[in-house]
Amino acid sequence: MLEEFSNNTVSVVMPVYNAAKYLETSLLSIINQTFKDWELVLVDDCSTDRSPEIISKFQSQYPNIFYHRLAQNQGAAVARNTALNIAKGRFVAFLDSDDIWEPQKLECQMAFMLETDAFASCTASDTIDDNGNPLGKIRNVNDTIDYKFLLHNTMISTSTVIVDREKAGRFKMPLMRSGQDYATWLMLMRPGNIFRGINQVLTHYRVSKKSLSSNKLDSLRQIYQIQTQFESIGRLSALINTCCFAFNALKKRV
Numbered sequence: 241m242l243e244e245f246s247n248n249t250v251s252v253v254m255p256v257y258n259a260a261k262y263l264e265t266s267l268l269s270i271i272n273q274t275f276k277d278w279e280l281v282l283v284d285d286c287s288t289d290r291s292p293e294i295i296s297k298f299q300s301q302y303p304n305i306f307y308h309r310l311a312q313n314q315g316a317a318v319a320r321n322t323a324l325n326i327a328k329g330r331f332v333a334f335l336d337s338d339d340i341w342e343p344q345k346l347e348c349q350m351a352f353m354l355e356t357d358a359f360a361s362c363t364a365s366d367t368i369d370d371n372g373n374p375l376g377k378i379r380n381v382n383d384t385i386d387y388k389f390l391l392h393n394t395m396i397s398t399s400t401v402i403v404d405r406e407k408a409g410r411f412k413m414p415l416m417r418s419g420q421d422y423a424t425w426l427m428l429m430r431p432g433n434i435f436r437g438i439n440q441v442l443t444h445y446r447v448s449k450k451s452l453s454s455n456k457l458d459s460l461r462q463i464y465q466i467q468t469q470f471e472s473i474g475r476l477s478a479l480i481n482t483c484c485f486a487f488n489a490l491k492k493r494v
Contacts, residue, residue: 245329249328250333253283254280254281255283256291257286257287263337266336267280279306292309308326315416317413330404330405331353359407362396364379364400366443372446381438383439384434392485393485399445401435419459
């Protein structure tokens with residue numbers, strides 16, 4: 241049964257953990273949106289830096305910014321789920337605390353979703369470095385993305401996503417320390433829902449030195465784990481899907 245919401249507000253979900261270096265830039269990219277019917281829900285996963293101070297400064301100026309601090313560090317999935325519980329909007333958008341939106345991102349994406357009656361949508365994105373300089377890599381998206389496709393392809397970047405909760409209901413992310421975004425998109429698509437893509441760069445994904453040196457093999461293990469444990473896919477099929485996933489990701493880098 242579809243849940244009804246009383247408005248077309250976009251609730252922006254942002255987990256925060258020691259994000260002071262980039263947080264102000266990310267917040268400004270929301271505040272400067274040409275689409276104004278938004279609220280921002282920030283959930284702080286026990287930051288020890290200046291993140292709370294930065295948020296407080298913005299919160300004092302904008303009544304549609306809401307802040308919640310977790311009692312103990314529990315990871316991005318718990319932070320996002322807490323924000324989803326607080327969020328009041330029919331539409332939920334995700335923005336990580338180091339990524340940036342183009343000013344017309346919400347306006348363009350919301351017009352597209354309402355026109356196409358989309359269940360969820362995502363956009364193309366590019367990559368920037370620690371200092372915000374473009375790295376020249378673009379993640380394009382298809383017009384439509386379904387469950388079968390996502391089992392063996394990487395395409396949906398979290399900070400590009402908007403979900404219509406009137407269609408999806410009040411969903412929650414699986415409780416994983418990492419990879420919960422991929423698991424969530426599969427979960428939402430499982431009944432046959434599709435994501436619609438806008439192949440226009442409206443989001444800038446920050447690639448830090450830390451993420452550049454992350455273990456790619458661990459990421460592949462995680463995909464296999466999500467498919468076998470959360471999607472109940474057989475081990476052989478999940479292994480084939482993971483190999484396809486690795487091949488497709490490698491092909492995009494060449």
